[in-house]
Amino acid sequence: MSPSDSMVVKLPEPTEKIIENLLRVANTKIPEDIGWALEAAAGWETNPTAQAQLGAILENVRKAEHMYKPMCQDTGIPIFYVRGKFDSSIAKDITQAVENCTKSVPMRPNTVDPIIRVNSGNNLGLGMPCIHYIPTDDDFTEISVMLKGAGSENMTKLKMLNPSDGMEGVKKFIIDSVIDAGGRPCPPGIVGVGIGGTADECVAMAKRALMEPLDMEDPDPEIQALEEELFVKINSSGLGPMGLGGDTTVLGVKVRKAYCHIASLPVAVNIGCWATRRAVARITDSDIVYSQGVRL
Amino acid sequence: MKTLYSPLDEKSVRSLKLGDIVSITGPVYTGRDEVHIRALEYLDEGKEVPQCLKEAVLYHCGPIMVEDKEGKWSVVAAGPTTSARMNTLEPRFIREFKIRAIIGKGGMSREVAEAMKEVGCVYLAATGGAAVSYAEGLSRVTGRDWADLGMPEALWHFETRSLGPLVVAIDSEGNSLYDKVREKVAENLSKQ
Numbered sequence: 001m002s003p004s005d006s007m008v009v010k011l012p013e014p015t016e017k018i019i020e021n022l023l024r025v026a027n028t029k030i031p032e033d034i035g036w037a038l039e040a041a042a043g044w045e046t047n048p049t050a051q052a053q054l055g056a057i058l059e060n061v062r063k064a065e066h067m068y069k070p071m072c073q074d075t076g077i078p079i080f081y082v083r084g085k086f087d088s089s090i091a092k093d094i095t096q097a098v099e100n101c102t103k104s105v106p107m108r109p110n111t112v113d114p115i116i117r118v119n120s121g122n123n124l125g126l127g128m129p130c131i132h133y134i135p136t137d138d139d140f141t142e143i144s145v146m147l148k149g150a151g152s153e154n155m156t157k158l159k160m161l162n163p164s165d166g167m168e169g170v171k172k173f174i175i176d177s178v179i180d181a182g183g184r185p186c187p188p189g190i191v192g193v194g195i196g197g198t199a200d201e202c203v204a205m206a207k208r209a210l211m212e213p214l215d216m217e218d219p220d221p222e223i224q225a226l227e228e229e230l231f232v233k234i235n236s237s238g239l240g241p242m243g244l245g246g247d248t249t250v251l252g253v254k255v256r257k258a259y260c261h262i263a264s265l266p267v268a269v270n271i272g273c274w275a276t277r278r279a280v281a282r283i284t285d286s287d288i289v290y291s292q293g294v295r296l
Numbered sequence: 297m298k299t300l301y302s303p304l305d306e307k308s309v310r311s312l313k314l315g316d317i318v319s320i321t322g323p324v325y326t327g328r329d330e331v332h333i334r335a336l337e338y339l340d341e342g343k344e345v346p347q348c349l350k351e352a353v354l355y356h357c358g359p360i361m362v363e364d365k366e367g368k369w370s371v372v373a374a375g376p377t378t379s380a381r382m383n384t385l386e387p388r389f390i391r392e393f394k395i396r397a398i399i400g401k402g403g404m405s406r407e408v409a410e411a412m413k414e415v416g417c418v419y420l421a422a423t424g425g426a427a428v429s430y431a432e433g434l435s436r437v438t439g440r441d442w443a444d445l446g447m448p449e450a451l452w453h454f455e456t457r458s459l460g461p462l463v464v465a466i467d468s469e470g471n472s473l474y475d476k477v478r479e480k481v482a483e484n485l486s487k488q
């Protein structure tokens with residue numbers, strides 16, 4: 001995230017309040033990197049249907065920010081990442097903030113019992129909110145949130161490839177997953193990819209990758225090259241915004257890798273829609289820095 | 297952008313061409329998974345189904361609504377939901393209620409397109425996620441059925457004004473823009 005897009009606030013501010021700020025910002029303001037990518041796409045599209053889709057997205061984004069309203073009615077499942085130093089009280093703060101924001105933002109009540117399909121009405125329930133913890137020796141507490149709608153989340157795929165399938169197999173699986181998803185995950189968005197790890201870690205990497213700003217380069221040149229290759233290939237498909245045809249199917253591809261078993265080659269795809277809504281607060285003893293993307 | 301005035305008649309629906317960009321003014325009703333399931337169940341059981349569905353413009357949408365102190369509802373955000381989830385229920389739904397237009401995102405199956413062709417119905421693709429803009433088009437809430445299904449799943453009645461942009465993505469001949477794009481995509485990818 002560029003420094004210009006971050007905002008510094010002096011402490012003290014209760015943690016619950018900070019999390020509420022994150023949920024409100026994520027819902028109403030598109031991350032700057034995605035906003036730029038959408039503007040750029042609108043500039044180069046020549047297909048009139050694609051132009052209409054991108055125009056409608058950009059107009060909607062402007063209205064949402066201006067009117068302080070959620071940019072999409074699917075306010076998703078908020079996925080939290082807590083990194084740095086923290087204690088177990090953070091879960092309570094997150095839970096309370098989710099409940100408060102369901103009313104105040106407002107966020108659509110999205111959580112149901114998976115078997116009897118009864119809605120809790122407050123975006124809580126068994127296993128919710130979804131929180132991932134990353135303890136480190138750092139001197140800050142960093143809370144990040146991503147709002148993940150079902151249109152994109154339902155397109156998630158994991159495949160345990162054979163090592164002999166190699167990188168060709170990996171690339172094919174990723175491209176096929178995006179094309180099969182078609183217009184359902186509201187393209188153009190971001191393709192999060194996990195390669196390696198165990199099955200569960202592979203999917204977690206694919207999702208975590210979506211937290212990273214599009215304009216951030218991967219430190220590993222091989223991964224960076226793979227991301228660029230996939231970006232060009234997927235966009236040359238012509239699937240286009242909303243799957244209605246055009247030159248912009250994805251705004252970016254983000255890949256993560258981890259070592260895996262000698263007999264495994266897991267690959268996971270987790271698509272983020274154009275409304276990949278994120279917000280981050282890094283809290284130190286003296287201040288809070290807000291931004292809308294981070295590499296986790 | 298051409299304006300369509302709902303309720304729509306078969307003739308005006310049949311005159312729409314693939315790729316036309318339109319907006320709708322007039323009554324529109326929301327229905328997603330649960331409305332489809334319940335409506336068809338009630339028909340089987342001989343129970344009464346809301347009359348408004350007859351020849352309706354159906355919007356695959358689960359809106360965010362707020363109720364004021366006087367119990368008056370208004371819409372905050374209301375973009376389309378993924379229509380493919382309703383693929384298995386929609387053909388019968390279209391035939392039973394003579395649905396004239398479906399607004400949604402992502403497209404629908406061949407079986408649905410066949411039912412559309414038979415009845416005289418079109419699929420209008422709304423821009424996914426453009427929830428604030430579409431909420432502006434849903435200018436007035438005129439009613440609600442099946443409130444027990446919860447806010448997103450209930451059958452909301454709206455009076456719309458210039459609800460759009462909407463792209464005619466499956467026409468009443470069963471032609472699908474999604475199929476055309478898919479063919480092109482397969483061709484483009486095979487060249488790589």
Ligand code: SF4
Nearest residue numbers: 072149151186273425
């Ligand atoms: S996929 Fe994203 S933009 Fe589309 S409806 Fe779902 S949350 Fe909104």
